Amino acid sequence: MKATGIVVEYNPFHNGHLYHAQQARQKAGADVVIAVMSGQFLQRGEPAFADKWTRTEMALASGIDIVFELPYVYATAQASDFAKGAIELLGAAGCESFCFGSEEGSIEPFLNTWELLDSQRDTYERSIHEAVQTGISYPKALNEAYHSLTGSRSGFADLAKPNNILGFHYIEAAQKSGSTIKPLTIQRIAAGYHDPIQPGSNIASATGIRRAFFEEGSLEGIENYLPAPSLSALKAFHEDYGAFGSWTQFYPLLRYSILKERPHNIKRFSEVAEGIEHLIFESAKKEPTFEGFINRVKSKRYTRTRIQRMLTHIYTGFTWDQLRSFEGPSYLRLLGMSETGRHYLNGQKKNIGLPLISRAADLADPMGEIDIHASSMYFLGLGADNLKREYTTPPIYFG
Amino acid sequence: MKATGIVVEYNPFHNGHLYHAQQARQKAGADVVIAVMSGQFLQRGEPAFADKWTRTEMALASGIDIVFELPYVYATAQASDFAKGAIELLGAAGCESFCFGSEEGSIEPFLNTWELLDSQRDTYERSIHEAVQTGISYPKALNEAYHSLTGSRSGFADLAKPNNILGFHYIEAAQKSGSTIKPLTIQRIAAGYHDPIQPGSNIASATGIRRAFFEEGSLEGIENYLPAPSLSALKAFHEDYGAFGSWTQFYPLLRYSILKERPHNIKRFSEVAEGIEHLIFESAKKEPTFEGFINRVKSKRYTRTRIQRMLTHIYTGFTWDQLRSFEGPSYLRLLGMSETGRHYLNGQKKNIGLPLISRAADLADPMGEIDIHASSMYFLGLGADNLKREYTTPPIYFG
Numbered sequence: 001m002k003a004t005g006i007v008v009e010y011n012p013f014h015n016g017h018l019y020h021a022q023q024a025r026q027k028a029g030a031d032v033v034i035a036v037m038s039g040q041f042l043q044r045g046e047p048a049f050a051d052k053w054t055r056t057e058m059a060l061a062s063g064i065d066i067v068f069e070l071p072y073v074y075a076t077a078q079a080s081d082f083a084k085g086a087i088e089l090l091g092a093a094g095c096e097s098f099c100f101g102s103e104e105g106s107i108e109p110f111l112n113t114w115e116l117l118d119s120q121r122d123t124y125e126r127s128i129h130e131a132v133q134t135g136i137s138y139p140k141a142l143n144e145a146y147h148s149l150t151g152s153r154s155g156f157a158d159l160a161k162p163n164n165i166l167g168f169h170y171i172e173a174a175q176k177s178g179s180t181i182k183p184l185t186i187q188r189i190a191a192g193y194h195d196p197i198q199p200g201s202n203i204a205s206a207t208g209i210r211r212a213f214f215e216e217g218s219l220e221g222i223e224n225y226l227p228a229p230s231l232s233a234l235k236a237f238h239e240d241y242g243a244f245g246s247w248t249q250f251y252p253l254l255r256y257s258i259l260k261e262r263p264h265n266i267k268r269f270s271e272v273a274e275g276i277e278h279l280i281f282e283s284a285k286k287e288p289t290f291e292g293f294i295n296r297v298k299s300k301r302y303t304r305t306r307i308q309r310m311l312t313h314i315y316t317g318f319t320w321d322q323l324r325s326f327e328g329p330s331y332l333r334l335l336g337m338s339e340t341g342r343h344y345l346n347g348q349k350k351n352i353g354l355p356l357i358s359r360a361a362d363l364a365d366p367m368g369e370i371d372i373h374a375s376s377m378y379f380l381g382l383g384a385d386n387l388k389r390e391y392t393t394p395p396i397y398f399g
Numbered sequence: 400m401k402a403t404g405i406v407v408e409y410n411p412f413h414n415g416h417l418y419h420a421q422q423a424r425q426k427a428g429a430d431v432v433i434a435v436m437s438g439q440f441l442q443r444g445e446p447a448f449a450d451k452w453t454r455t456e457m458a459l460a461s462g463i464d465i466v467f468e469l470p471y472v473y474a475t476a477q478a479s480d481f482a483k484g485a486i487e488l489l490g491a492a493g494c495e496s497f498c499f500g501s502e503e504g505s506i507e508p509f510l511n512t513w514e515l516l517d518s519q520r521d522t523y524e525r526s527i528h529e530a531v532q533t534g535i536s537y538p539k540a541l542n543e544a545y546h547s548l549t550g551s552r553s554g555f556a557d558l559a560k561p562n563n564i565l566g567f568h569y570i571e572a573a574q575k576s577g578s579t580i581k582p583l584t585i586q587r588i589a590a591g592y593h594d595p596i597q598p599g600s601n602i603a604s605a606t607g608i609r610r611a612f613f614e615e616g617s618l619e620g621i622e623n624y625l626p627a628p629s630l631s632a633l634k635a636f637h638e639d640y641g642a643f644g645s646w647t648q649f650y651p652l653l654r655y656s657i658l659k660e661r662p663h664n665i666k667r668f669s670e671v672a673e674g675i676e677h678l679i680f681e682s683a684k685k686e687p688t689f690e691g692f693i694n695r696v697k698s699k700r701y702t703r704t705r706i707q708r709m710l711t712h713i714y715t716g717f718t719w720d721q722l723r724s725f726e727g728p729s730y731l732r733l734l735g736m737s738e739t740g741r742h743y744l745n746g747q748k749k750n751i752g753l754p755l756i757s758r759a760a761d762l763a764d765p766m767g768e769i770d771i772h773a774s775s776m777y778f779l780g781l782g783a784d785n786l787k788r789e790y791t792t793p794p795i796y797f798g
Contacts, residue, residue, distance in 0.1 A: 253655045256779045259786070260656065260716045262772070285775070288784035317659045373661070376684070380655045385687035387658070 004028030005090030005098040013058035016203045023186040024099035032344045034066045036086045038075035040378035045308025047245035050237045056336040060398035061229030065341035069333040072374040083169035091179040092353035103161040105187030113157045241382045250381035251290040258284040270313040270323040336396035403427030404489030404497040412457035412629045422585040423498035431743045433465040435485045437474035439777035444707025446644035449636045455735040459797035460628030464740035468732040471773045482568035491752035496581040502560040504586030512556045640781045649780035650689040657683040669712040669722040735795030
């Protein structure tokens with residue numbers, strides 16, 4: 001059986017994701033679509049809108065064959081590490097290819113970009129470093145450095161677009177991993193990464209969908225943008241927890257944590273940049289709401305996303321020392337599978353490059369313990385009582 | 400002007416406290432009654448029922464002349480350190496005497512006990528240590544060791560009674576401090592330390608009063624036991640915060656903190672005894688309510704009070720290293736005064752043995768920073784938004 005891989009967050013799973021999965025299957029000529037999905041915390045440094053099992057359910061109900069969890073260590077990391085973790089897992093799972101959505105829509109510009117940057121890595125990195133020194137954000141600096149390399153030549157990926165950047169990191173991760181996994185891309189349609197929902201379309205970005213929910217306080221305005229199983233899974237989640245995951249919801253615990261830790265401890269947590277611990281502490285002291293807080297902390301230099309990743313680590317207690325102790329993913333945690341997915345895994349058992357973990361009890365590994373811990377932290381943020389769910393939930397089987 | 404000192408928590412201020420203050424003034428022949436009062440966290444290892452300003456207001460309205468805050472470092476410590484901090488502050492404030500309530504009711508037995516134990520300190524401490532090794536609690540061990548010293552002789556204080564124990568620690572602290580402050584005691588009347596409220600009496604223990612409130616959910620059943628100003632101060636507090644301080648109220652934050660810290664960090668916090676960090680962690684994971692949690696953790700060896708002191712330090716983030724860094728109180732923080740209290744302080748300015756602090760902004764001292772921090776942690780537990788109160792509240796003047 002031929003497998004292709006995708007890297008996803010499904011926050012929540014919507015019609016655009018459905019389209020992406022169908023296109024990936026077709027483009028790769030694959031029998032099996034394998035998703036590596038972030039767990040309870042996401043790359044934008046946020047708690048997931050719904051928990052990882054709910055999101056797995058959505059994915060399986062809409063045609064994904066296997067869902068593996070991207071460990072917390074990678075899921076909440078900067079783009080290059082996020083991509084490294086995800087692509088290594090897809091390789092270990094036996095995927096012949098992986099397929100990402102991009103604004104670019106064809107793979108050659110990415111390969112050209114990779115060759116250009118790889119051959120001029122020193123110049124490139126030096127000019128990023130110099131640009132950051134002027135006080136601009138890392139993404140901006142990267143973009144400026146890139147433009148000075150490509151000049152007016154065409155044929156390269158446009159790295160000002162968010163999905164193109166992520167795509168580039170996937171290519172880079174695949175090249176560096178030395179695996180034979182083949183990159184494919186499809187054009188993202190209709191909605192940009194952060195766009196609000198558009199009347200008349202049935203495709204919207206996940207950001208737009210979440211925002212519409214938080215503004216309206218109901219799922220009704222967004223039902224056109226979600227496959228029916230996604231909508232009912234979200235409804236069930238909301239019935240269980242009375243809320244969706246967001247920093248607004250988690251802020252009382254986050255705020256307590258920041259104030260308890262005080263600046264000298266805050267700087268121990270992963271991604272917390274030198275000196276910003278004081279601003280984080282003073283802002284939490286002053287601001288009773290998350291929006292008030294984040295508006296004080298974010299800046300030209302440190303984007304909201306970057307700050308939110310720091311907050312995720314402060315919230316869960318993940319330190320620089322922990323981050324530095326890992327070199328690559330050490331297991332494949334199975335969150336769910338379809339009947340096809342099960343066939344595939346049974347057939348592949350000998351070829352799978354990492355231990356296949358179905359039960360949390362078997363995750364006796366420092367990286368796995370962090371996933372289990374992050375899951376407790378997530379459910380506490382929702383005010384949930386039962387923190388045993390990580391141990392009691394088997395992989396979801398969608399037959 | 401002649402001053403006498405009392406050591407109090409006023410959690411909340413009730414008719415028994417009123418009687419104690421009046422008796423102390425009379426017995427000491429004092430013009431001024433000075434209270435050293437615990438701040439936001441108490442010696443039993445609990446958040447205060449109402450905050451320190453509300454409790455100061457109650458005290459001043461019922462005839463106390465000056466209220467100083469017992470720093471967190473002492474207020475939440477075991478009895479001997481609690482007493483040391485309090486008695487040193489009363490000495491520094493210029494008190495000629497201090498007066499404590501006891502079951503014993505006269506001072507000679509305490510002085511006899513002190514002489515006996517001081518002269519046989521080595522034997523006494525060795526036999527406490529041996530008794531603890533058998534697995535009983537520290538208070539029980541102390542009592543057994545004491546009995547084997549006194550034998551059947553009379554004339555010693557009965558250290559099986561909770562107020563007598565505390566009284567003994569005050570005497571010990573006064574003797575060790577080398578000051579000339581004179582100990583006095585009055586008999587506690589009507590209600591034992593932990594007794595429930597008794598119909599037909601107007602004196603009840605603070606524990607009984609709090610329990611009656613938490614069981615009934617209203618202040619109505621307890622109004623007979625409180626001076627009128629106490630009742631109205633409690634009503635105002637409840638109107639402001641919608642709750643009173645308790646571990647039940649603070650448990651969501653405490654639980655999150657325990658689960659975030661995990662055993663290897665939990666043991667850094669003050670009073671956490673070797674090995675118990677695992678039980679604390681596993682119990683928090685399992686139990687969604689504080690009562691369920693504490694029932695799992697307490698034992699014959701570690702009493703509820705001892706465990707609660709550990710929890711207080713986990714909750715506020717106060718470590719063994721911090722505890723060990725202090726040798727004695729370094730300031731007198733004024734929480735409030737009457738007109739008489741003001742006269743006294745004006746007259747005593749030159750005799751006061753420690754810096755007199757009226758504003759939090761002047762507490763730039765590691766011990767004082769802990770008080771300010773504990774105050775933030777207290778208000779967060781109540782779900783309060785405004786954490787600046789420590790800086791914006793001047794000493795209460797009751798003219």
